[in-house]
Amino acid sequence: MAWAHFDSQCGYCGERLERSSRKGHLDHLIPSSQGGTNHISNRMPSCPACNGDEKKDLPWEPFLQSKCATDEILKERRTRIRSWQSKFSSVSIQLPPDVHVQLEAAISLAVAAYDNAAMEVTALKRKMKQDKMQPPSA
Ligand SMILES: [Zn+2]
Known part of the structure; x- marks a missing residue:
């Protein structure tokens, strides 16, 4: 080039x-x-x-x-x-202002989605641990 x-x-x-x-x-x-x-x-x-x-x-x-x-x-x-x-x-x-706003919004959506997913995974892990600690009663 x-x-x-x-x-x-x-x-x-x-x-x-x-x-x-x-x-x-x-x-x-x-x-x-x-x-x-x-x-x-x-x-x-x-x-x-x-x-x-x-x-x-x-x-x-x-x-x-x-x-x-x-x-x-x-x-x-x-x-x-x-x-x-x-x-x-x-x-x-030099992004146009409206594009910049959209970009910011998209990024915060992505971050929020990631946070939610991470919390879900943590909750699932906790649940699995609890299940393991309480073996099904015979
Ligand atoms: Zn030269």
Whole structure:
């Protein structure tokens, strides 16, 4: 997915990357040393030069700036990276309010059903124990 979004190019310098060869890496946009995750939204195809030798622990924006000859290229690549990141961040967090209410209701129903079932099991167990302790009279 990341490869398609970035058109199999290094997200920083635009070098064409062969996914199958060992040339392409998925770079951390936010370095893990700065709290970046391994989630795909934080990963971007990049060439070995950008990924390994040059970027290191730099934040991606200033590094990208240093790789782009013109403002147009910078803008285009920055937009591509931003749209990649935002593809994921909105999925789980921004539920429409009515959906959120329904979801909460469904969860509390499920919890209540579980509680009921657990109580029933406990009651049954207790009953079985009592039955065992009182052998049927001959
Ligand atoms: Zn590169």
